[in-house]
Amino acid sequence: MSKIYVMAPFTEAQTEQLKQLASAYQDELFFSPGKLSMSGLGAALSGEKEPVSLSEVDAVIGNVPAKRLQEASAKEALRLSWMQLNSSGADAYVKEGILPAGTVLTSATGAYGVGIAEYMVCMLLNMMKKVPAYLEDQKKHLWTDEGMVTTPFGKRVLVVGCGNIGMEFAGRMRAFGCTLVGIRRREGKCPEEFDEMHTLPELGEEAAKADVIALCLPGTPETFHLFDRELLSSCREGAYLINVGRGNVIDNRALAEEAIASRFSGIWLDVCEEEPLPVNDPLYGLQNLLLTPHITGGFHLDLTLQNIFDISMHNYRAFHGEGDYISVVDRSTGYCR
Numbered sequence: 001m002s003k004i005y006v007m008a009p010f011t012e013a014q015t016e017q018l019k020q021l022a023s024a025y026q027d028e029l030f031f032s033p034g035k036l037s038m039s040g041l042g043a044a045l046s047g048e049k050e051p052v053s054l055s056e057v058d059a060v061i062g063n064v065p066a067k068r069l070q071e072a073s074a075k076e077a078l079r080l081s082w083m084q085l086n087s088s089g090a091d092a093y094v095k096e097g098i099l100p101a102g103t104v105l106t107s108a109t110g111a112y113g114v115g116i117a118e119y120m121v122c123m124l125l126n127m128m129k130k131v132p133a134y135l136e137d138q139k140k141h142l143w144t145d146e147g148m149v150t151t152p153f154g155k156r157v158l159v160v161g162c163g164n165i166g167m168e169f170a171g172r173m174r175a176f177g178c179t180l181v182g183i184r185r186r187e188g189k190c191p192e193e194f195d196e197m198h199t200l201p202e203l204g205e206e207a208a209k210a211d212v213i214a215l216c217l218p219g220t221p222e223t224f225h226l227f228d229r230e231l232l233s234s235c236r237e238g239a240y241l242i243n244v245g246r247g248n249v250i251d252n253r254a255l256a257e258e259a260i261a262s263r264f265s266g267i268w269l270d271v272c273e274e275e276p277l278p279v280n281d282p283l284y285g286l287q288n289l290l291l292t293p294h295i296t297g298g299f300h301l302d303l304t305l306q307n308i309f310d311i312s313m314h315n316y317r318a319f320h321g322e323g324d325y326i327s328v329v330d331r332s333t334g335y336c337r
Contacts (some may be wrong), residue, residue, distance in 0.1 A: 128266070
């Protein structure tokens with residue numbers, strides 16, 4: 001019998017299915033009294049006492065804050081065999097001192113692709129078609145023609161990070177008649193969603209040619225400030241820049257500089273280096289920037305939550321020796337294997 005600590009945002013029906021499977025394995029489930037936000041990035045503590053110490057559990061399902069794991073392990077050695085995240089990003093959990101060396105870490109990679117890719121297409125079209133300007137006109141009761149717009153048709157779209165999210169976005173942009181160019185860590189066969197595939201050493205050259213630059217990267221030492229002042233300054237004049245990966249992939253201070261920001265026809269950030277973004281942050285003042293508060297990868301879409309649940313159930317069975325784990329995080333790189 002194993003003890004499983006659950007801090008995932010499952011529905012009542014999903015929780016019941018989880019309980020039934022746990023009963024079949026004769027496992028004991030402990031549910032966190034905290035409530036996850038819709039973003040899934042943090043839990044609001046209810047004030048209730050935790051049902052079990054983290055040092056007593058064999059597995060965790062859900063994003064228990066890394067700080068809590070670190071504090072627990074400092075007091076007493078954790079015996080965690082498996083941890084299932086409800087996020088695709090695992091950067092907070094691969095750092096030394098968070099999890100025991102032998103813990104299998106699995107993420108929700110594969111759960112978010114559809115939801116995030118739809119947001120990416122939506123926001124890109126909003127910028128290209130000047131929807132924000134028309135919304136402002138409507139608020140002011142103005143009947144104003146905002147002039148020329150652009151189209152994704154024929155544009156060169158650079159997708160930096162070609163995992164599940166990048167692939168889903170590329171597939172949708174293919175329908176608009178774009179040329180799809182990917183950047184990934186390793187060389188390999190070019191997927192059918194793309195016309196070209198390159199590696200990181202070629203990023204600067206490709207960014208200078210792209211009409212649209214879509215960032216779908218995890219947060220790793222390799223990706224930190226990948227888009228620094230130099231690379232941002234070399235991006236094609238008039239390009240569109242969107243980021244749905246990790247906020248620190250872009251040097252936000254450099255991006256906030258007028259000389260750099262004005263190079264782009266439009267910028268959309270769903271992620272920032274500091275979240276929540278402080279009220280006095282200069283990013284708020286950029287006229288060509290759209291901001292959303294890290295909502296594309298949350299639980300606003302039922303399909304996303306169902307995908308997370310399905311991955312968790314698959315890996316719960318793998319925890320008991322039924323098949324192999326999926327979405328296993330390589331803790332040396334932060335990427336899924």
